[in-house]
Amino acid sequence: MHNTVVIIKKQLRDTVRNKTILIQFILFPLMTVIMENAVNIEGMQEHFFTRLFAVMYIGMAPLMATTAVISEEKEKNTLRVLLMADITPVQYLAGIGVYVWTICMLGAAVMSATLRAGERPVFLLFMGAGFILSILAGACIGILSKNQMTATSVSLPIMMVLAFAPMLSMFNKTIEKFSAVAYTQQIKLLIDRMSLADVSGTGTLILIGNALACILLFLLAYRKKGLE
Amino acid sequence: MISCRDIRKSFDRKEVLRGISFEIPAGSIFGLLGPSGAGKTTLIRILTGQLPCDSGTVTVFDKAPEAFTGADRKKFGIMMDSFGVYERFSCGENLAVFADLYGVPRSGIRDILSEVGLGDAYGKQASDLSKGMRARLQLARAFMHTPEIIFLDEPTGGLDPQTMRGIHRIILDKKKRGYTIFLTTHNMEEASKLCDRVALLHEGRIIEEGRPEEICRRYDHQKRIRLHLSDGEDMEMERGADAADGIASLLREGRVETIHSTEPSLESVFLELTGRKLEEDE
Numbered sequence: 097m098h099n100t101v102v103i104i105k106k107q108l109r110d111t112v113r114n115k116t117i118l119i120q121f122i123l124f125p126l127m128t129v130i131m132e133n134a135v136n137i138e139g140m141q142e143h144f145f146t147r148l149f150a151v152m153y154i155g156m157a158p159l160m161a162t163t164a165v166i167s168e169e170k171e172k173n174t175l176r177v178l179l180m181a182d183i184t185p186v187q188y189l190a191g192i193g194v195y196v197w198t199i200c201m202l203g204a205a206v207m208s209a210t211l212r213a214g215e216r217p218v219f220l221l222f223m224g225a226g227f228i229l230s231i232l233a234g235a236c237i238g239i240l241s242k243n244q245m246t247a248t249s250v251s252l253p254i255m256m257v258l259a260f261a262p263m264l265s266m267f268n269k270t271i272e273k274f275s276a277v278a279y280t281q282q283i284k285l286l287i288d289r290m291s292l293a294d295v296s297g298t299g300t301l302i303l304i305g306n307a308l309a310c311i312l313l314f315l316l317a318y319r320k321k322g323l324e
Numbered sequence: 325m326i327s328c329r330d331i332r333k334s335f336d337r338k339e340v341l342r343g344i345s346f347e348i349p350a351g352s353i354f355g356l357l358g359p360s361g362a363g364k365t366t367l368i369r370i371l372t373g374q375l376p377c378d379s380g381t382v383t384v385f386d387k388a389p390e391a392f393t394g395a396d397r398k399k400f401g402i403m404m405d406s407f408g409v410y411e412r413f414s415c416g417e418n419l420a421v422f423a424d425l426y427g428v429p430r431s432g433i434r435d436i437l438s439e440v441g442l443g444d445a446y447g448k449q450a451s452d453l454s455k456g457m458r459a460r461l462q463l464a465r466a467f468m469h470t471p472e473i474i475f476l477d478e479p480t481g482g483l484d485p486q487t488m489r490g491i492h493r494i495i496l497d498k499k500k501r502g503y504t505i506f507l508t509t510h511n512m513e514e515a516s517k518l519c520d521r522v523a524l525l526h527e528g529r530i531i532e533e534g535r536p537e538e539i540c541r542r543y544d545h546q547k548r549i550r551l552h553l554s555d556g557e558d559m560e561m562e563r564g565a566d567a568a569d570g571i572a573s574l575l576r577e578g579r580v581e582t583i584h585s586t587e588p589s590l591e592s593v594f595l596e597l598t599g600r601k602l603e604e605d606e
């Protein structure tokens with residue numbers, strides 16, 4: 097626990113200096129606030145931009161931040177120093193996960209300010225769940241890649257699919273069919289309805305399936321490579 | 325403290341270590357001397373439990389590396405070139421992360437930095453450090469938790485002579501305080517200056533081991549004496565009974581400025597044993 101807290105503190109200190117991930121953390125919340133206030137077109141879905149950017153945020157920020165942090169520490173070999181100072185891989189990954197999740201939740205809270213008060217808890221619940229899946233996916237990539245270059249080249253396309261498929265689905269039925277298997281698309285549907293009352297059976301199954309796949313992949317990656 | 329028996333290690337069929345054995349008693353500085361690519365870093369990684377060996381036995385603190393617990397690992401201080409620092413953190417912040425992990429009070433960080441000559445660099449960002457300052461920071465990190473054994477992998481590799489001397493001073497100072505130090509180097513002068521014992525590593529084997537002066541004496545085939553006389557003349561003679569009278573009379577006449585023996589340096593011993601220079605690249 098103490099070691100995990102040390103990692104979280106280290107990351108918090110790094111947040112404002114690490115420009116690449118700082119942008120990821122604040123870009124979508126900022127765009128949401130701006131667009132929701134600036135654009136008002138007749139007949140547009142209510143909170144259109146919040147719903148859209150929320151899903152893109154889930155698909156990009158946690159995944160990219162987790163991958164970036166882990167792969168940088170691997171490349172610079174600071175991770176090795178931590179492990180030699182008696183941090184266990186589990187403590188390290190927990191620290192990074194908790195850190196990324198917390199920062200993303202702050203971003204989600206900013207986004208939720210545009211919603212009605214009653215919608216906020218459900219919105220944050222969906223966001224929090226989505227972040228966890230993305231963090232697991234990001235950790236897989238971080239564990240499997242040797243350096244930042246490989247990590248970026250693997251995470252970028254995955255991030256694109258996760259973040260853009262839900263948006264493109266709004267315009268294209270074929271894409272919608274395919275993207276239905278992605279957790280970001282399912283969370284988009286949940287956020288569209290913004291309630292726990294009518295969560296669909298298939299949707300829930302797909303989400304659970306995605307969660308299991310992420311956890312399984314993570315465990316496989318971890319068992320195969322550890323943090324080597 | 326550290327004991328190795330017949331360690332072997334291969335990477336993709338290439339045998340890098342071919343049966344390494346040695347003992348390091350507590351409180352001494354042991355130097356592993358060898359050209360680049362000899363397997364020095366590989367050996368440190370095996371001793372510290374970062375890499376398993378293929379065969380042979382390693383014991384550190386009477387334990388095999390596989391059995392190291394977290395508490396054992398905290399008794400190590402390790403400085404390796406590949407061990408990075410947090411580039412976006414200052415020197416002080418870098419050490420603060422590890423102070424928290426090791427349970428060292430943060431209030432001591434300034435003193436730790438001063439000890440390695442980084443007293444003024446507390447707030448300096450790591451990415452702005454010179455190579456020598458970075459080495460000092462890595463050294464501070466290896467020593468900060470007063471470990472029992474310190475592994476230094478080419479601590480002065482690629483540094484200028486002045487910075488190198490600074491780092492030697494720190495290492496000798498730590499030695500005085502009873503630390504056990506294992507260091508690798510390809511610089512024979514450094515090895516003779518710092519180490520109580522050295523081992524010469526060549527093609528995966530230790531080809532010679534002992535106190536630096538002892539090794540040099542062992543390879544003193546010439547057994548000659550060189551005199552430098554006050555009139556500028558140099559004389560060389562066999563180091564036997566025959567030389568005694570000559571030298572005695574020269575001394576009596578007050579004509580002798582200096583007397584040298586002709587024992588070789590570690591560098592030339594290595595050259596003699598392997599036909600290769602230490603500093604030569606592969």
Ligand SMILES: Nc1ncnc2c1ncn2[C@@H]1O[C@H](COP(=O)(O)OP(=O)(O)O)[C@@H](O)[C@H]1O
Pocket residue numbers: 335336340358359360361362363364365366367
């Ligand atoms: N992880 C590795 N995989 C394959 N070969 C390696 C690995 N680590 C070291 N080697 C090889 O082992 C040899 C010894 O390397 P190293 O221990 O780094 O030498 P030194 O530290 O004495 O310069 C080199 O030929 C190097 O290429």
Ligand SMILES: [Mg+2]
Pocket residue numbers: 361364365366477478
């Ligand atoms: Mg080396």
